[in-house]
Amino acid sequence: MFLGIFFSSEAQVRDTIRIPEIPGYKTLKYDPHIHTVFSDGTVWPTVRVHEAWREGLDAISITDHIEYRPFRNDVISDHNRAYEIAKPLADQMDIILIHGTEITRGMPPGHFNAIFLEDANPVDEEDWRDALRAAKEQDAFIFWNHPGWARQQPDTTLWWDEHTWLLENGMLHGIEVVNGGSYYPEAHMWCIEKNLTMIGTTDVHGPINLDYDIHGGERRPMTLVFAKDRSAEGIREALFAGRTAVYFEDRLVAPEWILEALFEEMLQVRSVTRHRGSYSIMLFNPTDIPMQISKARGNEPGFEFFRTTTVPAGGYRSVPVYIDNAADYDQIELKLIIDNFMVEPDKGLPVTMTFVPDNL
Amino acid sequence: MFLGIFFSSEAQVRDTIRIPEIPGYKTLKYDPHIHTVFSDGTVWPTVRVHEAWREGLDAISITDHIEYRPFRNDVISDHNRAYEIAKPLADQMDIILIHGTEITRGMPPGHFNAIFLEDANPVDEEDWRDALRAAKEQDAFIFWNHPGWARQQPDTTLWWDEHTWLLENGMLHGIEVVNGGSYYPEAHMWCIEKNLTMIGTTDVHGPINLDYDIHGGERRPMTLVFAKDRSAEGIREALFAGRTAVYFEDRLVAPEWILEALFEEMLQVRSVTRHRGSYSIMLFNPTDIPMQISKARGNEPGFEFFRTTTVPAGGYRSVPVYIDNAADYDQIELKLIIDNFMVEPDKGLPVTMTFVPDNL
Amino acid sequence: MFLGIFFSSEAQVRDTIRIPEIPGYKTLKYDPHIHTVFSDGTVWPTVRVHEAWREGLDAISITDHIEYRPFRNDVISDHNRAYEIAKPLADQMDIILIHGTEITRGMPPGHFNAIFLEDANPVDEEDWRDALRAAKEQDAFIFWNHPGWARQQPDTTLWWDEHTWLLENGMLHGIEVVNGGSYYPEAHMWCIEKNLTMIGTTDVHGPINLDYDIHGGERRPMTLVFAKDRSAEGIREALFAGRTAVYFEDRLVAPEWILEALFEEMLQVRSVTRHRGSYSIMLFNPTDIPMQISKARGNEPGFEFFRTTTVPAGGYRSVPVYIDNAADYDQIELKLIIDNFMVEPDKGLPVTMTFVPDNL
Amino acid sequence: MFLGIFFSSEAQVRDTIRIPEIPGYKTLKYDPHIHTVFSDGTVWPTVRVHEAWREGLDAISITDHIEYRPFRNDVISDHNRAYEIAKPLADQMDIILIHGTEITRGMPPGHFNAIFLEDANPVDEEDWRDALRAAKEQDAFIFWNHPGWARQQPDTTLWWDEHTWLLENGMLHGIEVVNGGSYYPEAHMWCIEKNLTMIGTTDVHGPINLDYDIHGGERRPMTLVFAKDRSAEGIREALFAGRTAVYFEDRLVAPEWILEALFEEMLQVRSVTRHRGSYSIMLFNPTDIPMQISKARGNEPGFEFFRTTTVPAGGYRSVPVYIDNAADYDQIELKLIIDNFMVEPDKGLPVTMTFVPDNL
CATH class of the missing domain: 2.60.40 (Immunoglobulin-like)
Incomplete structure (x- = not known):
């Protein structure tokens, strides 16, 4: 019967990812795009907290799809439930859990994550503009997911008028430069040109060890957040200020001043x-x-x-x-x-x- | 969007566990004790099929608890649902899925798995004798789980009168000699003395890679079944005939004639x-x-x-x-x-x- | 006390490198550039045979430097001694040992391996042209080593008149496209343009496990030889005919027809x-x-x-x-x-x- | 061309073995039994220093056999040469190199290491008593190697009169409780009963990565020395005082007070x-x-x-x-x-x- 601080009697070893701080900021490790059985993922929300703890993360967001819930006949709930289940364990294990959801539409405009929500239910709107407005009304940080996903952009990674509309209306703050095993060079350039925040995520659906050789030392892609303090509010301020780096496959993608500051310490x-x-x-x-x-x-x-x-x-x-x-x-x-x-x-x-x- | 024979576009590598056959029988690899979110496990049933395929198993049973379902407010179903969800994928991936359940009581008599069920719902009986009778009525193979679990047998591993009653009434056919990381020497001796079938299982609750370093080559505990053919019926016949070996941590536990036959090939x-x-x-x-x-x-x-x-x-x-x-x-x-x-x-x-x- | 077929009582596991054959030829794995304590390597010649066996190679050449022997005050011998020491063990372990040496000069012309020698001592000549002539007189296969080595070609990888002279006089049959961790694109193009054989080697000096994570499954760079039979003569014929591929870091470099033939099997x-x-x-x-x-x-x-x-x-x-x-x-x-x-x-x-x- | 502080341009990662200190002492990691090509090992002495540095050791002894030098026709030297070759590199890499040798006789009395020698040549005596006396005259610390080696003690691990003579004459200060993969329970008890120092060694002959999966995190057996300071003299004082633990395969063998002190920190x-x-x-x-x-x-x-x-x-x-x-x-x-x-x-x-x- 599972009780106790870790909700489990398994042995637990936490990875320590040695990445330096830069002057004035703490380096927090954040994966803001994760799924559970409350959409089309295949693990219970608490698993995501355990995985995050083991892998040395400071923060995660569970971002189940609003519009795609194939297990809805068995797993019955509103859009906040995965967050509510994971929150007590995250608090115990000192993982910062930032409430989020994924708005899941055809291209254009594609998929978006809205994070720092109070309540994900109002985002369940038929029109995508209304869904994103509902997120904006909660002061969410909104980013475009996997802009080069072959299913939606089969040959070229395009910026559509809809993205211009979102940008001009304050509903687009960042883009995934890395999603799982994919790096999108176009997204990298858009972040530089349009002053958008660079985001790296796993978009993990199954148990993370099936995708990454965690035991062997492989690390998931993640967003490094250079925050004034280790808190949800610290992460929020840094994301809106663009102080991030994407860490994946032994590489870093970031604004040049951040890479220079890291290099000085490395x-x-x-x-x-x-x-x-x-x-x-x-x-x-x-x-x-x-x-x-x-x-x-x-x-x-x-x-x-x-x-x-x-x-x-x-x-x-x-x-x-x-x-x-x-x-x-x-x-x-x-x-x-x-x-x-x-x-x-x-x-x-x-x-x-x-x-x-x-x-x- | 999940499509395709493997329900996933992930890369898949299947382990080949080289264990010889013995004359007249095929060596099948079976894990008959596994949980999902339909009791207190933390993964969706399909994950168990993927894990089994990757790890080279021939057969598994999902054996969610009848009596303990902590997620029942969110995951709503009867006792057959995990099986029904996993079955189509198991068929596609050529994993033999044997329907089972775990009867979960205080000591005595403790926990039991009943496998080869047609319908797990009748096993949901208040009295443990009735529950086991309901399993027997379906000609289930019944084994005693983790007889030395410290929570139920804190200092010594005892055989109770209730187990004698079960044995004499044809409701006890095997015992877990190995459950996860635990080997029970008393259970090993009882199998020899009372002519019971030796069983090894994981009793896995979380994603299996959290417990075992699958990428690094570690293998889960399992029951080797020496069957006349590779089928559910073949496994059933072999289990009732006692033709098994428990394989765990580079060791084998089995009747001497089986070990001799394996040695000849090794x-x-x-x-x-x-x-x-x-x-x-x-x-x-x-x-x-x-x-x-x-x-x-x-x-x-x-x-x-x-x-x-x-x-x-x-x-x-x-x-x-x-x-x-x-x-x-x-x-x-x-x-x-x-x-x-x-x-x-x-x-x-x-x-x-x-x-x-x-x-x- | 060392006895026995393997000259050691250590446990031995041989890697099986699964690379298909192509129609009409066997695929042999060959590392033709290796050092020992008889030049500036740091292991005894027999170690090279053990390493080759463990790593699934069919053939190796020990190619100690003629001109550079820093341990000569302690390790006293002629230029054939490393071969003589390794040969009995190679025969026992069924590793094809092809006698060779490294001619080690400043640029131009740089370093060269001569393989298929009967006697390496005549190659010890003051003038590099005489040394290479002595190799040619023994019908050696001669290849240019690490043409882009930064110490000899600091900024650009150049073809010198001396290489033209060697080519025109039948003393240059192949080039290292890969040496250890370095791939030389210029050498790759020269092989295509001048019809030279593509070679990949380790140039290993220390124990190979210090450079490659052999236990973890990493493989050394090597030359795949598509030979009519598994023999030194088979390798010789294939090398002069240009039927090779360079296998390194999960990549293959080869003539297009060979890659096509491999692809068909893969x-x-x-x-x-x-x-x-x-x-x-x-x-x-x-x-x-x-x-x-x-x-x-x-x-x-x-x-x-x-x-x-x-x-x-x-x-x-x-x-x-x-x-x-x-x-x-x-x-x-x-x-x-x-x-x-x-x-x-x-x-x-x-x-x-x-x-x-x-x-x- | 080898230059530079590490005598190599290879990438180097040093293991950090986290074992606590105990009050008043530093915990030094020492392997006092190692071979090279100067007896029947198969690597050059400098390799041993590189290996030690990578694996987080503080100190090693190269202990080539006095009496068994199968490569003597090629590798010509006196008994100090391996030490002399390794010493400059050890100094550069901050590895404490303690001069030693192995006295190699039939049973009784078997094999012995003498460490803290000034000059190994006088130990080359025909009579084993004279050889050990020559070591004692240099104030060497002397320990009995692999007392249960099956070649010399095929069925039982016996203490002979010769060992009593050595003990009584001040020529036996410790025993190998662990040599490579072997633990000798009899030697463990003799150390307790006779107040001898417990020693653990590799007795490595080939490249160490062939015996241990160093890349994968496996560690060699070693002697932990609880020394007043990190120096050869500190090790010497601790060895004669019996302040050691043997660390092998995730186990510690040591006097109880040392294990208690370690436990307090662990x-x-x-x-x-x-x-x-x-x-x-x-x-x-x-x-x-x-x-x-x-x-x-x-x-x-x-x-x-x-x-x-x-x-x-x-x-x-x-x-x-x-x-x-x-x-x-x-x-x-x-x-x-x-x-x-x-x-x-x-x-x-x-x-x-x-x-x-x-x-x-």
């Missing part, structure tokens, strides 16, 4: 050792995101070093750098690209790594 | 190489169950070999054997114990391994 | 299920190479299906296909690209997948 | 939650050693709780405890056994876990 030069004309630079990465680095254009012709390298998560990499006339330099600057920190589709973050040669 | 001498006074015996294990071997008493004094060794699943082990006066022997017999083939609690299977020395 | 349509206007196509991949598939241009406008999908190694994927006017078609043809079958850099293999709609 | 009661007549006790284990717990005899009859449970490494376990008349107790004491903390063979550590019931 790559460390631990030592510099001289061997005649060359230097061994010992790099360390204290985080759980490997750093994939390539040489940028514009380096000094007399510096020879790797074309590409990787500093593994939580690990070290020694790279040799050959310098002509090292004695001429007080400080060596290497121009690099962090390939897995995406400032645009196919464009990594340009950075400079600096070290002081030992010129004795 | 340990192969691939080569014998002579080096002066010693022989290298190359052993091969073509199955997924490692063989943990120790030296038995009573070997020839002139034979020197390992005290313990392991032939890994699907792998090889070269063992040295030192023989005095090898020329005196036409054939070498080593007396061994297979420690993880349990004929009784703490008692492995005695076997003889034979090889022909090269006496040139 | 993607299977297991079932087609109709649901009103759509079909679920169950794909199966019986190999250990996942198939990464994207939609090609030029499909019928009335066919709607995935943009990208993956059929996992040894697994299934159900994909929905929506067809307008399915009754008009006797057979459906989907034009696809297999992205991880590389016919050129960044260019996957174009294929057509066909299925018959059920038009009842 | 099991934490994180919360106590009341549900009518029962309590949920949330246990947390901040270390990398799982805690396998069983109920001891002598608990209050009114307390009902688990028979066995496990608190996973770095994880949580919620256990229900049912208390009759909880209001009568200011504090609840549960008597437990930590089964994997072995104070004797088959005897776990008895402990008491205390919590305060919430009696509102």
Whole structure:
């Protein structure tokens, strides 16, 4: 009979995802798109809280479809029920549960999540404009889901007039740049051009371990939220301010200033050792995101070093750098690209790594 | 939108559990104790079919509690509904779904599974004797669940008069020797002494990957059924005949004749190489169950070999054997114990391994 | 005390790499670039045979440097010694050991492996042309190693006059398209343009498990050789004929006809299920190479299906296909690209997948 | 070309083995029995330093056999050479390298390691007594290796007169209780009875990843040394004082006072939650050693709780405890056994876990 703080007597190990903070903000891990048996998911709402706790998340939203509930003959409830079931356990386990729902229409305009709702029932409107207005009236944060889903946008990922209407009427605040295993480069560019918040989600329907090798260390896609404090209100303020990064498959998608701030905390030069004309630079990465680095254009012709390298998560990499006339330099600057920190589709973050040669 | 034979567009990989057949019978893998949201489990019935398919099972039973349904205010149905929901998918995926239920009472007599039901609703009786009678009337196979569950048998695992009554009245055909992570030595002995069928189950409530590292190759406990054919009827006949083995944590519990028959198919001498006074015996294990071997008493004094060794699943082990006066022997017999083939609690299977020395 | 066929009493499990044959040829797995303590590697030659056996290889070459032997004060021998030490064990374990060496010079011309040598000592010549001539005189197969190694070609991967000279004088038969973790697109194109054999190697120096997660299922880069029979002579004939593929990180690089022939054996349509206007196509991949598939241009406008999908190694994927006017078609043809079958850099293999709609 | 602090440009990730300190001492991880190509191992000495660093060790000893050097025709050196080769790298990587050797004789007396040598060459004596005397003259710490090795003690693990002679003459300070995959219960008892230091080693010969799934998180057996400081001298003092624990396969073997001190730092009661007549006790284990717990005899009859449970490494376990008349107790004491903390063979550590019931 299941009682107790964790509602279960199973062994529980919580993943610690090492991602640094950036100055002034806490880094919260949030998955804002999740389903349960209260729409077309296949697990009970409490499972989502357990999964979130194990995987090191700070916050989740259960966003069951308003319009699509294939189990409705067996699972009978209104649109708030999954939230109500999960809330006590989330409180016990210190997971921030943010109430949400998915508005599920054909294209245009497609599917949208509305989060920070008080009551999901008023969103059950026949006309999609009315549904989204009902969410807006509750001051919801609204984002467009999987804009490149092949079923709705079979060959190209298009922005429709309906999305312009939503944007102009304050009913579109973000877009999923990543949904499950899909990254949408068009959505990435729209977020940059239209100043929309970048969102990453799982849209998970089944038990999460069927989709991701959690035991083996694989992590779900998620939205990193850079919040003033660890609370629902902190997340809300950060989402409306656009302070997010999408973390998926060892990559980050975010506004450039955020990637720069993270980079500052991530790559460390631990030592510099001289061997005649060359230097061994010992790099360390204290985080759980490997750093994939390539040489940028514009380096000094007399510096020879790797074309590409990787500093593994939580690990070290020694790279040799050959310098002509090292004695001429007080400080060596290497121009690099962090390939897995995406400032645009196919464009990594340009950075400079600096070290002081030992010129004795 | 869920369509398709697998009800999902997820990638699917099916585990192949290599366990040999024994002469005259197919080896079927069966988990006869599983829960869903229709009692106190936390997944939809179809999840159980997907899990079974992925993990290489041939058959499962969903055995939701008759008496304990904490989600009954949201999930409204009779006692056959989980079966009905899972059946079409099981048929598509070629998983044998055997209808069952769990009769859930305080000790004595505790919890029982009744399987091979036509209709679980008549089992919903107030008196436990009536409930079990209702199962018997449908010719169900009935087994006692987790007889050593600490909540019901806190310090010792006891056989009560009520169990004698059930046995004498044809309402007790097997016992769980293994339930999830627990092995019950008393139950093992009762099966031997009273000629009851040995059963192993998961009793899984949540998504199975939370309990077992499926991605990493961990396997759930299960009942191996040695059946005349791969069908529900084949399983039924074998269960009533006691032709089962419990497979859990790289161990087998079974009647001795079954373990002997399996052993014959499992340990192969691939080569014998002579080096002066010693022989290298190359052993091969073509199955997924490692063989943990120790030296038995009573070997020839002139034979020197390992005290313990392991032939890994699907792998090889070269063992040295030192023989005095090898020329005196036409054939070498080593007396061994297979420690993880349990004929009784703490008692492995005695076997003889034979090889022909090269006496040139 | 080491005795026995495997020179060790350790447990041994051999990986089975499931890659199909192509008509008329066996698919052999060969790593032709490996080091030991007889140059600057850090393991004894027998370790290389054990590693090869465990990892499912058919053949290896130990190719210690002629010119670079940092341990020569402790490890004293001629250039054939590593081969001589490894050969008896390779014979016992049925690994084809092909004698080779690495000619190790500055750029140009860089490093070269010569394999199928009788005697590596004559290759120890001061002038690189003489060293390569000495290899040619033994009818060696000669390939250029890591042509894009940053230390020798810091910013661009160039073809030098010296390579033209080697090619014109019959001393260059192949190029490493993959060396360890590096893929060289320029080398890939040179092989296509100049009709050279595509080679993939590890160039491993330390214990291989330090570089690859062998226990976890990661596989080393290798050259697949499509040989008339499983023998050193079979490999030699295939290499000179250019019948190879490079297998690395779940990708294949090969001549287009080879990729086409492999594809024919790899993607299977297991079932087609109709649901009103759509079909679920169950794909199966019986190999250990996942198939990464994207939609090609030029499909019928009335066919709607995935943009990208993956059929996992040894697994299934159900994909929905929506067809307008399915009754008009006797057979459906989907034009696809297999992205991880590389016919050129960044260019996957174009294929057509066909299925018959059920038009009842 | 190998340069740089790590002698390699490979990516390096160091394991962090979370084992607590005990009051007054640092917990150092030491493997004092390792081979290289300078006896019958198959890797170069530097590999051992890299392996140690990756696996989170503080200290190692390379202990090549004095008497058994099968590669001596190729690898030519005196008995100090492996140490000399490994030492500069060990210094760079902050691994404490303690010079040692293995004295390798038939039984009696068998094999011995002598560590903390200045010069291993004088140990090369024909008579075993002279060899051990030569080690003693250098104030070496001497321990008996694999006393139950089946080749030397085929059926029983015996203590010979020769061992008494060694003990009485100050040439026996410890015994391997664990060597690789073997635990010797007799050696465990001898250490307790004769006040000898308990030692655990790998005796590794090949690349360590062939024997242990390092990538997958498996750890080698090792000796935990409770030292006043992290230095060779600190280890020496602790070894002679008997302050060690053997850590292998998630178990600890040690003097009882050490196990008690470790336990105090390992099991934490994180919360106590009341549900009518029962309590949920949330246990947390901040270390990398799982805690396998069983109920001891002598608990209050009114307390009902688990028979066995496990608190996973770095994880949580919620256990229900049912208390009759909880209001009568200011504090609840549960008597437990930590089964994997072995104070004797088959005897776990008895402990008491205390919590305060919430009696509102």
